[in-house]
Amino acid sequence: TDKQGYRHYMMKEIFFQPDAISKTLKGRITKDQVITKEFGESADLIFSKTECIKIVACGTSYHAGLIAAYWMEKVANIHCQVEIASEYRYRKSVILDNTLFVAVSQSGETADTLAALRTAKDAGYLSTLVICNVDESSLTRDSALCFLTHAGTEIGVASTKAFTSQLAVFALLALHIKKNNMQNIDYAKDTIFQSLFEMQQTMRRILKNSKKFEEVAHSLRDAKSIFYIGRGPMYPLALEGALKLKEITYKHCEGYAAGELKHGPLALIEDDIPVIALAPYDENFLKILSNIQEIKARNGKIILISDSKGVDKAKKYCDQTIVLPNTNFVTSAILYSLPVQLIAYHLAVLLGTDVDQPRNLAKSVTVE
Numbered sequence: 076t077d078k079q080g081y082r083h084y085m086m087k088e089i090f091f092q093p094d095a096i097s098k099t100l101k102g103r104i105t106k107d108q109v110i111t112k113e114f115g116e117s118a119d120l121i122f123s124k125t126e127c128i129k130i131v132a133c134g135t136s137y138h139a140g141l142i143a144a145y146w147m148e149k150v151a152n153i154h155c156q157v158e159i160a161s162e163y164r165y166r167k168s169v170i171l172d173n174t175l176f177v178a179v180s181q182s183g184e185t186a187d188t189l190a191a192l193r194t195a196k197d198a199g200y201l202s203t204l205v206i207c208n209v210d211e212s213s214l215t216r217d218s219a220l221c222f223l224t225h226a227g228t229e230i231g232v233a234s235t236k237a238f239t240s241q242l243a244v245f246a247l248l249a250l251h252i253k254k255n256n257m258q259n260i261d262y263a264k265d266t267i268f269q270s271l272f273e274m275q276q277t278m279r280r281i282l283k284n285s286k287k288f289e290e291v292a293h294s295l296r297d298a299k300s301i302f303y304i305g306r307g308p309m310y311p312l313a314l315e316g317a318l319k320l321k322e323i324t325y326k327h328c329e330g331y332a333a334g335e336l337k338h339g340p341l342a343l344i345e346d347d348i349p350v351i352a353l354a355p356y357d358e359n360f361l362k363i364l365s366n367i368q369e370i371k372a373r374n375g376k377i378i379l380i381s382d383s384k385g386v387d388k389a390k391k392y393c394d395q396t397i398v399l400p401n402t403n404f405v406t407s408a409i410l411y412s413l414p415v416q417l418i419a420y421h422l423a424v425l426l427g428t429d430v431d432q433p434r435n436l437a438k439s440v441t442v443e
């Protein structure tokens with residue numbers, strides 16, 4: 076738990092992610108199958124019966140859930156709904172048949188998530204599953220099933236490695252539940268397994284070129300406000316990017332679904348409000364490209380994070396570009412998390428904030 080030469084815990088935890096992810100995946104996948112022995116046979120019965128998933132969490136863990144919902148519906152062909160724990164616990168909700176309740180938490184002690192799980196236990200769900208980084212936490216004790224993320228202790232208040240490990244666990248869950256679902260579509264299964272296997276190396280490659288993220292942070296220093304935009308799983312990652320920036324740099328930032336810009340926020344665009352577009356070259360790319368053009372036409376400043384194909388197509392509209400490796404529908408959100416975290420980190424350092432212990436925040440929110 077020391078900083079091992081890093082200036083901050085957050086930086087150490089960002090750079091530990093290749094190892095964290097390999098710990099998360101270790102012993103849980105073969106080249107074309109998810110291994111779920113650790114859950115026992117009763118779990119497989121539950122997974123095979125699951126027709127809907129309800130995910131409940133707070134903050135960054137909630138964003139992991141939102142990303143997972145895109146995967147559950149596309150990869151596993153399972154209806155998935157995600158809700159903020161502090162909302163869920165105080166409202167009446169309707170539970171569809173054979174719904175698996177999933178609570179997500181790094182700490183396992185978040186008061187609202189714990190209360191939501193306790194409410195769910197007697198509410199008629201098929202079963203409860205907790206995705207958590209801390210064994211022997213209140214959440215793991217209270218849930219029927221538990222999927223540990225094994226990311227190692229996270230000390231920085233800003234969640235980084237716990238988030239990408241939660242995503243890796245969700246990827247496994249989507250792939251596994253899909254296997255047991257008779258009506259599933261065979262969505263790029265081989266590509267996803269292969270890219271999970273290569274995840275550690277791909278993350279290392281991105282982190283090696285982290286200088287570029289520092290340059291982006293410099294360019295954001297005087298920004299009045301910042302936007303993150305994305306489509307598909309990149310939309311919740313845009314929310315996460317905005318949360319990271321707010322939390323540790325104290326700068327105002329909003330995450331937006333790119334298609335929503337024209338419904339209001341486009342009015343805010345001017346040259347001191349930069350927009351960071353998270354846009355791998357995928358089925359959404361041409362749509363986000365037209366959003367980028369709309370922003371450019373209003374003198375907005377665009378920072379594009381994409382792969383080489385995406386950057387080639389869009390660079391003439393962008394002020395800065397970052398090239399990441401090629402990804403797929405599942406791994407994009409995991410890999411694009413790294414620039415999002417590093418941009419926030421470097422900007423916080425430049426602005427001199429307390430990176431590991433930002434004002435007014437606690438690592439574990441055990442009270443309402």
Ligand code: AGP
Pocket residue numbers: 133134135136179180181182183184185188232233234235322438439440
């Ligand atoms: C993220 O950087 C925050 N520290 C915060 O949003 C956090 O994710 C939230 O409080 C939930 O915590 P948990 O994952 O431990 O339940």
